[in-house]
Structure formats: structure tokens, C-alpha cells
Amino acid sequence: MLKYPQGLNKQGKTFSEKTSEKKIVHNAAKSSLNMIKSKPAVKFGKRGMNFEAEINATNDYYLAHDIAVIHKKPTPIQIVKVDYPKRSRAKITEAYFRQASTTDYSGVYQGRYIDFEAKETHQKTSFPLKNFHEHQIVHMKKVIEQKGIAFVLLHFASLDETYYLPSENLIHFYHEKNGLKSIPLDYIKKHAYPLSSNQIPRIPYLEIVNKLCEVN
Amino acid sequence: MLKYPQGLNKQGKTFSEKTSEKKIVHNAAKSSLNMIKSKPAVKFGKRGMNFEAEINATNDYYLAHDIAVIHKKPTPIQIVKVDYPKRSRAKITEAYFRQASTTDYSGVYQGRYIDFEAKETHQKTSFPLKNFHEHQIVHMKKVIEQKGIAFVLLHFASLDETYYLPSENLIHFYHEKNGLKSIPLDYIKKHAYPLSSNQIPRIPYLEIVNKLCEVN
Structure with missing residues (x-):
């Protein structure tokens, strides 16, 4: 039984982030020096990379091509x-x-401030709200x-599907949830935008x- | 003799940040549980607060008054x-x-992306460039x-003076420095904007x- 500090569990730390940290622990004895300099190894699964690694790769792509400057914030410790x-x-x-007081990713795109959180679930019909804390x-x-x-x-x-949900919609659902603990996939399909992962960059959220x- | 990892010394971690961390170490035995929840005690010196605390208080003020959303990023570990x-x-x-790859503060102000670094020195006639790494x-x-x-x-x-230097000027000086290891105060006075600290918020950089x- 693992207990996380101050409800870190509820904070909804991404699955991949947790596994990365554990992986580091397991590998630490092998080469602690290298671990400091290198990033955690990328898992090669069904899609080739885990979700967090795909987002980081996307941000690296945007940065390298002078499209945007967006970084993941360090885990607060x-x-x-x-x-x-x-x-x-x-x-x-x-x-x-420690519990994060903001979201994980932020940066600048053509003068505009970009701010987002990335989460994954193994559920198939809804997205648990516990991934987002107050x-x-x-x-x-x-x-x-x-x-x-x-x-x-x-x-x-499990579905290998990724959606871009504007925070306005998440906030609206969060307050109107009427006791629901998850966002139904139907709601997401109605209010979110699907992201294709069969291209470079892998999670082209700036599209x-x-x-x-343009719409606004 | 203290050695910091990967040139953290050169990274120019703020003085106040270093002392805060050491203070925590010294107090850890007393009450490690409380330390987790509370912030490091603020030093009451000449100006009432140290520089980092003043910036954090300024950001708290901007946040509480719905003026801007600007946060300090966690230290990368x-x-x-x-x-x-x-x-x-x-x-x-x-x-x-770990060495930070970005600056310490970022956020949004009226749709615009804000990004800055805050450093202090005890020098009186120039600002050491080692505070900023490549x-x-x-x-x-x-x-x-x-x-x-x-x-x-x-x-x-030592002078109790604070300046807002646009990064354009810092970058220009950094590349044209001709061997200089510090930015002369004269250069700063010419290209930067002085910030008064006799008001609320303490470091009103958004002014x-x-x-x-407006000029642009």
C-alpha cells in the first residue's frame, strides 16, 4: 500500500510520471551518475512512447522548430x-x-500564454475527475x-484516443457534475477535439x- | 567547501533560495512534519523581507487582485x-x-506571456553575469x-536598488560583453527601469x- 503525501494521490499525478520515478529507483544502483544527466528511458509499448514522453517530444519539436516555447514544470518537492x-x-x-498548485505545462505561442495539464486513464467510457484537484x-x-x-x-x-478539452468545458463540467466522479466519453466527444497521433509532432495540440x- | 551539482553554483541560484534550503536543514530535526506544510520563515532585515520573498508577495498580490497569474517554478530536482x-x-x-533550463518565473498578464528571472547581488557597482547561464x-x-x-x-x-532590465538588453550585453564578467551599474541605469519598493505590491514590475x- 503506497501512501502519497498530502493527497498527492488525489492530485492525479500522471501514471507515466509515477512509473518514471519508480523506474529511476530501480535503476539507481546501476548508474546513479548517468541517471542525473539522462532522462528516464522511454517505454516502447503499443504506441511507441508513453503519453508524457509524447507530449515532451511534441514540445521539443515545437521548440526546435521555433514554433512555440512550452515546458513542463518541475515536480514540486x-x-x-x-x-x-x-x-x-x-x-x-x-x-x-508536494501538491502542485498549478498545471504541468506552460509557455508562449505567438505572444499568447499557453497553459495545460495532460492526463491519461485506462478507463474506456469516462475520464475520472480525481485527475484534477481543486x-x-x-x-x-x-x-x-x-x-x-x-x-x-x-x-x-486503452482506446488509444487523445482529446483536447478546453478548460472552460472542464470547469463547467466540474461545477455541474451533480455527483458524477468522471467525465463521460460522450461529453468529451461533444466538447473536445480529437488529436491524431499518426504524425509529427505526435500530439499536435497547437493545431x-x-x-x-481563429474562431474567437 | 560546498560543491553544487553540474555547476549549480554558476547557475546563480538566488542567495535567498540557498539560505532557505539550509535553514530547512537546520530546523529539520525540530519538526519535520511542520516543515512540509509551512514555508521557510521570512527574514526580517533592513527591508523587512528578502528579495525572493518580496517577489513572491508581489505575485500573490497580483493573483489575489486578479491582475495577473504569475508563479515561481519549482526547483528542478x-x-x-x-x-x-x-x-x-x-x-x-x-x-x-539539476540545472534549470528556463527562468524562474512565468505566467500570464492580459493574455500576454510574462517570463522573468530575479537575481540579487551584494556588489555595488556591477552585476555579475555568472548569475545567468547560457x-x-x-x-x-x-x-x-x-x-x-x-x-x-x-x-x-547593498544599495537597496532594484531594476527591471528587458532581456533584449541583457542578451545584447551578454554577447557583446568583450570579456566583461559583470554588467556595470552605469549600463543598467541606462537601459533598465528602476523599481520603487516603498509601496504595495513591493516590486511593481507590471507597471x-x-x-x-504602450511604447511598443
């Missing part, structure tokens, strides 16, 4: 104890995960009030941003 | 080992500081290319953004 060994780098020996919903509202572009990328791993900004 | 004690929260037992300069360039608003807030602690955006 509360440091309690640090050792400073002689002739060696500072080593954190006690720390805990803080994040409040943050998205504030971003929209500031005329930022806010959305969530929802990945149904949807272009579409919506 | 590479996790190597995590323990999952039974009936307790996940505990990180081995981790290292990655950050490249990041600022890319943000400007995407029409984001990028700048640095430079605080001279300069307003001014520059």
Missing part, C-alpha cells in the same frame, strides 16, 4: 535535509512530494480570466489552438 | 531513490539539484522570438510592462 559531502555535489537525503481548477479559471489559453489533454490509453483562436 | 514506508507518505531519500539566455531569446515579455529583475542588496507595451 519539499526539501527537508541536504548533505554537502566534501568534493562532491550536494545530496538531498530527505524530501517529500487548486488546478481554480488556477485554470484564473488563467482564462487573464485571457490565457487553457486546456487539458486527455488520453484514453487546435490555431483553430480555436 | 532529479530523484534517484524513493522509499514507500507503510502507512506513511512517500519519502525521497536520494536526489540532486541555457537561460537561449531561453529568453526564444521567448522574445515568440513575442513573450521577457526581463530580469536585478536587485542590488514597467504597461509602460513598455
